[in-house]
Amino acid sequence: MNTTFKLLISGRILTKSGLVHNFKYSSTAWPFVKDTYINDFKVIDYSKKYDYSKSTHAFHCMVYARMNEQTFTIQRPRGCVLMQMRFDGYLGFPGGLVDPGEDAIHGLNRELEEEMNLDLTKHKVTEKDFIFSQHSSSRNLTLHFYALETTLPELEKIEARVQLAKDYGSEVLGIVRVPLYTMRDGFRGFPAFLTHAFIGSAREQLLHTLQHLKLLTPEEISDALAAKPHKG
Numbered sequence: 001m002n003t004t005f006k007l008l009i010s011g012r013i014l015t016k017s018g019l020v021h022n023f024k025y026s027s028t029a030w031p032f033v034k035d036t037y038i039n040d041f042k043v044i045d046y047s048k049k050y051d052y053s054k055s056t057h058a059f060h061c062m063v064y065a066r067m068n069e070q071t072f073t074i075q076r077p078r079g080c081v082l083m084q085m086r087f088d089g090y091l092g093f094p095g096g097l098v099d100p101g102e103d104a105i106h107g108l109n110r111e112l113e114e115e116m117n118l119d120l121t122k123h124k125v126t127e128k129d130f131i132f133s134q135h136s137s138s139r140n141l142t143l144h145f146y147a148l149e150t151t152l153p154e155l156e157k158i159e160a161r162v163q164l165a166k167d168y169g170s171e172v173l174g175i176v177r178v179p180l181y182t183m184r185d186g187f188r189g190f191p192a193f194l195t196h197a198f199i200g201s202a203r204e205q206l207l208h209t210l211q212h213l214k215l216l217t218p219e220e221i222s223d224a225l226a227a228k229p230h231k232g
Ligand SMILES: O=c1[nH]cnc2c1ncn2[C@@H]1O[C@H](COP(=O)(O)OP(=O)(O)O)[C@@H](O)[C@H]1O
Pocket: 058, 060, 091, 092, 093, 094, 095, 096, 097, 143, 199, 200, 201, 202, 203, 205
Protein backbone atom coordinates (compact mmCIF):
# COMPACT_ATOMS: atom_id res chain seq x y z
CA MET A 1 0.00 0.00 0.00
CA ASN A 2 1.66 3.20 -1.11
CA THR A 3 -1.08 5.74 -1.04
CA THR A 4 -1.47 8.34 1.66
CA PHE A 5 -5.00 9.21 2.64
CA LYS A 6 -6.84 11.43 5.02
CA LEU A 7 -8.52 10.08 8.12
CA LEU A 8 -11.41 12.08 9.45
CA ILE A 9 -12.23 11.06 12.94
CA SER A 10 -14.81 12.47 15.23
CA GLY A 11 -17.06 11.04 17.85
CA ARG A 12 -17.29 10.20 21.48
CA ILE A 13 -16.43 7.04 23.32
CA LEU A 14 -18.15 6.23 26.53
CA THR A 15 -16.66 2.98 27.75
CA LYS A 16 -18.26 0.50 30.12
CA SER A 17 -16.19 2.08 32.88
CA GLY A 18 -17.58 5.53 32.05
CA LEU A 19 -14.41 6.76 30.35
CA VAL A 20 -15.08 9.78 28.19
CA HIS A 21 -13.14 10.32 25.01
CA ASN A 22 -14.18 13.05 22.61
CA PHE A 23 -12.68 12.73 19.18
CA LYS A 24 -12.39 15.52 16.67
CA TYR A 25 -9.36 15.43 14.53
CA SER A 26 -8.26 14.85 11.03
CA SER A 27 -4.92 13.32 10.38
CA THR A 28 -3.06 12.11 7.37
CA ALA A 29 -2.74 8.37 7.47
CA TRP A 30 0.37 6.77 6.10
CA PRO A 31 1.32 3.46 4.60
CA PHE A 32 2.06 1.11 7.44
CA VAL A 33 5.41 -0.58 7.50
CA LYS A 34 5.37 -4.32 6.93
CA ASP A 35 6.46 -6.14 10.05
CA THR A 36 6.50 -9.84 10.71
CA TYR A 37 6.05 -9.32 14.45
CA ILE A 38 2.91 -11.14 15.50
CA ASN A 39 0.20 -9.61 17.60
CA ASP A 40 -3.52 -9.29 17.24
CA PHE A 41 -3.90 -5.51 17.32
CA LYS A 42 -5.56 -4.09 14.22
CA VAL A 43 -5.31 -0.45 13.23
CA ILE A 44 -8.81 1.00 13.50
CA ASP A 45 -10.63 3.97 12.09
CA TYR A 46 -13.30 5.47 14.31
CA SER A 47 -15.29 6.68 11.33
CA LYS A 48 -16.31 3.02 11.00
CA LYS A 49 -19.15 2.48 13.36
CA TYR A 50 -17.80 -0.41 15.39
CA ASP A 51 -19.06 -0.61 18.91
CA TYR A 52 -16.00 -0.08 21.07
CA SER A 53 -18.05 0.95 24.06
CA LYS A 54 -17.60 -2.48 25.65
CA SER A 55 -13.84 -2.44 25.21
CA THR A 56 -11.22 -1.40 27.73
CA HIS A 57 -9.26 1.63 26.48
CA ALA A 58 -5.60 2.42 27.15
CA PHE A 59 -3.67 5.54 26.17
CA HIS A 60 0.09 5.72 25.69
CA CYS A 61 2.47 8.41 24.55
CA MET A 62 5.87 8.78 22.92
CA VAL A 63 7.80 11.82 24.15
CA TYR A 64 10.32 12.92 21.52
CA ALA A 65 12.49 15.73 20.19
CA ARG A 66 13.83 16.32 16.71
CA MET A 67 17.55 16.75 16.52
CA ASN A 68 20.38 17.18 14.10
CA GLU A 69 23.42 16.48 16.20
CA GLN A 70 26.26 14.05 15.95
CA THR A 71 26.03 11.52 18.79
CA PHE A 72 28.97 9.31 17.86
CA THR A 73 31.39 10.07 15.08
CA ILE A 74 29.41 8.25 12.39
CA GLN A 75 25.87 8.42 13.73
CA ARG A 76 23.48 11.25 13.14
CA PRO A 77 19.97 10.37 14.40
CA ARG A 78 17.15 12.74 13.44
CA GLY A 79 15.34 12.38 16.72
CA CYS A 80 15.46 11.45 20.35
CA VAL A 81 12.61 9.16 21.41
CA LEU A 82 11.81 7.95 24.93
CA MET A 83 10.49 4.55 25.98
CA GLN A 84 10.44 2.92 29.37
CA MET A 85 11.56 -0.33 30.97
CA ARG A 86 8.51 -1.67 32.73
CA PHE A 87 8.29 -3.66 35.97
CA ASP A 88 7.79 -6.86 33.93
CA GLY A 89 10.97 -6.51 31.87
CA TYR A 90 9.10 -5.40 28.75
CA LEU A 91 9.69 -2.13 26.95
CA GLY A 92 6.69 0.15 26.53
CA PHE A 93 5.53 3.72 26.49
CA PRO A 94 4.29 5.67 29.48
CA GLY A 95 0.52 5.67 29.85
CA GLY A 96 -2.08 3.09 30.76
CA LEU A 97 -5.72 2.53 31.48
CA VAL A 98 -7.77 5.55 32.33
CA ASP A 99 -9.77 5.66 35.56
CA PRO A 100 -13.56 5.20 35.48
CA GLY A 101 -15.28 8.48 34.58
CA GLU A 102 -11.99 10.23 33.89
CA ASP A 103 -11.48 12.26 30.71
CA ALA A 104 -9.13 10.27 28.45
CA ILE A 105 -6.56 12.99 27.80
CA HIS A 106 -6.63 13.99 31.46
CA GLY A 107 -5.99 10.34 32.35
CA LEU A 108 -3.08 10.08 29.94
CA ASN A 109 -1.49 13.22 31.37
CA ARG A 110 -2.00 11.88 34.89
CA GLU A 111 -0.22 8.65 33.91
CA LEU A 112 2.67 10.65 32.41
CA GLU A 113 3.00 12.56 35.66
CA GLU A 114 2.93 9.37 37.77
CA GLU A 115 5.31 7.38 35.56
CA MET A 116 7.71 10.08 34.34
CA ASN A 117 7.19 12.96 36.74
CA LEU A 118 6.30 15.03 33.67
CA ASP A 119 5.86 18.69 34.59
CA LEU A 120 2.32 19.25 33.32
CA THR A 121 2.67 23.01 33.66
CA LYS A 122 5.22 22.81 30.81
CA HIS A 123 4.28 19.73 28.79
CA LYS A 124 0.77 18.42 28.25
CA VAL A 125 -0.65 16.01 25.70
CA THR A 126 -3.65 17.31 23.75
CA GLU A 127 -5.82 15.78 21.00
CA LYS A 128 -3.58 17.34 18.36
CA ASP A 129 -0.86 14.89 19.45
CA PHE A 130 -2.99 11.88 18.48
CA ILE A 131 -1.28 9.42 16.11
CA PHE A 132 -3.46 6.30 15.74
CA SER A 133 -5.60 3.70 17.46
CA GLN A 134 -5.66 -0.09 17.46
CA HIS A 135 -8.08 -2.69 18.69
CA SER A 136 -7.69 -6.29 19.79
CA SER A 137 -10.95 -8.19 19.91
CA SER A 138 -9.35 -11.20 21.63
CA ARG A 139 -8.12 -8.96 24.46
CA ASN A 140 -11.14 -6.64 24.30
CA LEU A 141 -8.64 -3.79 24.38
CA THR A 142 -8.43 -0.55 22.37
CA LEU A 143 -5.11 1.30 22.37
CA HIS A 144 -4.77 4.99 21.55
CA PHE A 145 -1.36 6.42 20.78
CA TYR A 146 -0.05 9.97 21.05
CA ALA A 147 3.31 11.63 20.40
CA LEU A 148 4.35 14.70 22.40
CA GLU A 149 7.08 16.80 20.81
CA THR A 150 9.52 18.85 22.80
CA THR A 151 12.98 20.29 22.26
CA LEU A 152 16.16 18.38 23.03
CA PRO A 153 17.11 20.59 26.03
CA GLU A 154 13.56 20.14 27.42
CA LEU A 155 13.71 16.39 26.80
CA GLU A 156 16.95 16.21 28.79
CA LYS A 157 15.17 17.96 31.69
CA ILE A 158 12.28 15.49 31.41
CA GLU A 159 14.75 12.57 31.62
CA ALA A 160 16.44 14.10 34.64
CA ARG A 161 13.13 14.22 36.57
CA VAL A 162 12.11 10.60 35.95
CA GLN A 163 13.78 9.10 39.01
CA LEU A 164 11.57 11.25 41.23
CA ALA A 165 8.37 9.92 39.64
CA LYS A 166 5.79 8.30 41.94
CA ASP A 167 6.01 4.99 40.01
CA TYR A 168 9.79 4.96 39.56
CA GLY A 169 11.31 1.80 41.02
CA SER A 170 7.96 -0.01 41.08
CA GLU A 171 5.98 0.12 37.81
CA VAL A 172 8.77 1.92 35.95
CA LEU A 173 12.35 0.72 36.16
CA GLY A 174 13.86 3.35 33.89
CA ILE A 175 13.50 5.55 30.87
CA VAL A 176 15.47 4.70 27.74
CA ARG A 177 16.37 6.49 24.52
CA VAL A 178 15.72 4.50 21.38
CA PRO A 179 18.88 4.25 19.24
CA LEU A 180 17.62 5.67 15.94
CA TYR A 181 20.61 4.64 13.89
CA THR A 182 22.26 1.50 12.59
CA MET A 183 25.95 0.92 13.13
CA ARG A 184 28.45 -0.23 10.56
CA ASP A 185 27.90 -3.93 11.21
CA GLY A 186 24.28 -3.43 10.04
CA PHE A 187 22.76 -4.74 13.27
CA ARG A 188 23.85 -2.81 16.32
CA GLY A 189 21.67 0.20 17.06
CA PHE A 190 18.02 0.22 15.98
CA PRO A 191 17.86 -3.36 14.61
CA ALA A 192 19.26 -4.73 17.89
CA PHE A 193 16.85 -2.57 19.90
CA LEU A 194 13.90 -4.10 18.03
CA THR A 195 14.82 -7.58 19.29
CA HIS A 196 13.86 -6.70 22.88
CA ALA A 197 10.48 -7.73 24.28
CA PHE A 198 7.77 -5.08 23.83
CA ILE A 199 4.45 -4.92 25.67
CA GLY A 200 1.14 -4.95 23.79
CA SER A 201 1.53 -3.15 20.47
CA ALA A 202 4.39 -0.88 21.64
CA ARG A 203 6.75 -2.14 18.94
CA GLU A 204 4.26 -1.34 16.17
CA GLN A 205 3.45 1.99 17.77
CA LEU A 206 7.14 2.81 17.71
CA LEU A 207 7.66 1.78 14.07
CA HIS A 208 4.56 3.47 12.69
CA THR A 209 5.14 6.67 14.60
CA LEU A 210 8.81 6.95 13.62
CA GLN A 211 7.73 6.66 10.00
CA HIS A 212 4.78 9.03 10.41
CA LEU A 213 6.97 11.71 12.04
CA LYS A 214 9.70 11.12 9.44
CA LEU A 215 12.26 10.32 12.12
CA LEU A 216 13.13 7.22 10.06
CA THR A 217 12.35 6.55 6.40
CA PRO A 218 10.34 3.48 5.37
CA GLU A 219 13.57 2.10 3.84
CA GLU A 220 15.50 2.56 7.09
CA ILE A 221 12.73 0.75 8.96
CA SER A 222 12.54 -2.10 6.44
CA ASP A 223 16.31 -2.51 6.57
CA ALA A 224 16.24 -2.61 10.37
CA LEU A 225 13.50 -5.26 10.33
CA ALA A 226 15.45 -7.36 7.84
CA ALA A 227 18.82 -7.05 9.62
CA LYS A 228 20.32 -10.32 10.80
CA PRO A 229 21.43 -10.72 14.44
CA HIS A 230 25.07 -10.28 14.97
CA LYS A 231 27.36 -11.36 17.77
CA GLY A 232 27.66 -8.34 20.07
O1 LIG B 1 3.36 1.05 25.59
C1 LIG B 1 2.42 0.32 25.29
N1 LIG B 1 2.02 0.22 24.01
C2 LIG B 1 1.00 -0.58 23.60
N2 LIG B 1 0.31 -1.33 24.44
C3 LIG B 1 0.63 -1.28 25.75
C4 LIG B 1 1.69 -0.48 26.23
N3 LIG B 1 1.79 -0.64 27.56
C5 LIG B 1 0.81 -1.50 27.90
N4 LIG B 1 0.11 -1.88 26.81
C6 LIG B 1 -1.07 -2.75 26.74
O2 LIG B 1 -2.13 -2.05 27.38
C7 LIG B 1 -2.62 -2.78 28.49
C8 LIG B 1 -2.90 -1.82 29.62
O3 LIG B 1 -1.85 -0.86 29.79
P1 LIG B 1 -1.06 -0.64 31.13
O4 LIG B 1 0.07 0.29 30.87
O5 LIG B 1 -2.03 -0.25 32.20
O6 LIG B 1 -0.50 -2.07 31.32
P2 LIG B 1 -0.31 -2.92 32.61
O7 LIG B 1 -1.70 -3.10 33.18
O8 LIG B 1 0.30 -4.14 32.01
O9 LIG B 1 0.59 -2.07 33.43
C9 LIG B 1 -1.53 -3.81 28.78
O10 LIG B 1 -2.09 -4.99 29.29
C10 LIG B 1 -0.85 -4.04 27.45
O11 LIG B 1 -1.47 -5.08 26.69
